[in-house]
Amino acid sequence: xxxxxxxxxxxxxxxxxxxxxxxxxxxxxxxxxxxxxxxxxxxxxxxxxxxxxxxxxxxxxxxxxxxxxxxxxxxxxxxxxxxxxxxxxxxxxxxxxxxxxxxxxxxxxxxxxxxxxxxxxxxxxxxxxxxxxxxxxxxxxxxxxxxxxxxxxxxxxxxxxxxxxxxxxxxxxxxxxxxxxxxxxxxxxxxxxxxxxxxxxxxxxxxxxxxxxxxxxxxxxxxxxxxxxxxxxxxxxxxxxxxxxxxxxxxxxxxxxxxxxxxxxxxxxxxxxxxxxxxxxxxxxxxxxxxxxxxxxxxxxxxxxxxxxxxxxxxxxxxxxxxxx
Numbered sequence: 001x002x003x004x005x006x007x008x009x010x011x012x013x014x015x016x017x018x019x020x021x022x023x024x025x026x027x028x029x030x031x032x033x034x035x036x037x038x039x040x041x042x043x044x045x046x047x048x049x050x051x052x053x054x055x056x057x058x059x060x061x062x063x064x065x066x067x068x069x070x071x072x073x074x075x076x077x078x079x080x081x082x083x084x085x086x087x088x089x090x091x092x093x094x095x096x097x098x099x100x101x102x103x104x105x106x107x108x109x110x111x112x113x114x115x116x117x118x119x120x121x122x123x124x125x126x127x128x129x130x131x132x133x134x135x136x137x138x139x140x141x142x143x144x145x146x147x148x149x150x151x152x153x154x155x156x157x158x159x160x161x162x163x164x165x166x167x168x169x170x171x172x173x174x175x176x177x178x179x180x181x182x183x184x185x186x187x188x189x190x191x192x193x194x195x196x197x198x199x200x201x202x203x204x205x206x207x208x209x210x211x212x213x214x215x216x217x218x219x220x221x222x223x224x225x226x227x228x229x230x231x232x233x234x235x236x237x238x239x240x241x242x243x244x245x246x247x248x249x250x251x252x253x254x255x256x257x258x259x260x261x262x263x264x265x266x267x268x269x270x271x272x273x274x275x276x277x278x279x280x281x282x283x284x285x286x287x288x289x290x291x292x293x294x295x296x297x298x299x300x301x302x303x304x305x306x307x308x309x310x311x312x313x314x315x316x317x318x319x320x321x322x323x324x325x
Contacts (some may be wrong), residue, residue, distance in 0.1 A: 247281025274299030
């Protein structure tokens with residue numbers, strides 16, 4: 001008779017106490033409703049641009065671009081710079097991939113998204129677009145026909161400038177030079193990732209690729225790009241229009257030595273090549289800031305004006321002023 005009062009029946013099969021714990025922010029506003037045992041109200045979804053249920057990545061925190069576009073997702077590791085791939089970690093965490101990004105699993109992991117090919121043409125205003133931030137456009141599992149369709153899509157949406165970054169420049173050269181895919185239009189830049197002087201050969205191949213702008217992304221920078229020796233060559237910046245340098249970030253980030261970044265900066269200044277210092281890296285991408293010797297380096301190829309506010313446009317005071325991570 002004097003026991004605990006019985007809770008009203010709940011059509012959702014969840015007690016009021018459980019429901020209040022789940023949504024404390026709505027407790028006061030919904031108390032009249034909850035007292036009657038009605039189903040919990042949920043707010044309407046926020047409007048978003050969606051492609052098959054997924055939000056389009058027309059915004060990004062990557063400092064040297066303004067948007068990302070992924071007509072292909074998934075990849076496989078080809079060199080030490082891939083060891084702690086952020087794209088693999090995200091794909092595995094959110095269930096986009098089931099298997100590690102090894103060459104043996106690439107057939108399952110590399111996925112084509114034809115429904116995304118026209119996304120850039122629907123974006124308002126011009127912007128710098130990083131192509132395949134979650135893959136490599138010249139991965140060997142991407143059919144030639146789909147690669148050609150991707151280039152055609154970039155050619156149609158001429159209001160944007162596209163930044164294609166690859167660790168497979170040899171395939172890019174073979175397909176572009178032979179005419180197996182259409183030429184890169186002037187609004188498409190092509191670059192290679194180089195993590196140490198062992199892979200400077202990628203820049204040598206890049207120089208042969210017909211493109212208006214060629215660039216290098218030395219991120220994560222794991223060693224000197226000027227060291228010479230067995231299987232190593234000194235970086236040659238001839239024919240290179242832009243260089244990006246950045247340290248690795250994440251739980252297992254490998255530290256970048258300040259001297260490695262400085263020598264690339266000095267080489268760029270001597271060669272008249274724009275230099276962009278992206279980050280020191282660390283536990284998180286922003287942990288070490290992006291100030292090198294008291295300066296924020298935001299170099300970009302001549303004649304290119306960012307059309308929107310990029311992450312790198314924030315005041316330098318927002319970043320740590322330390323010269324080392």
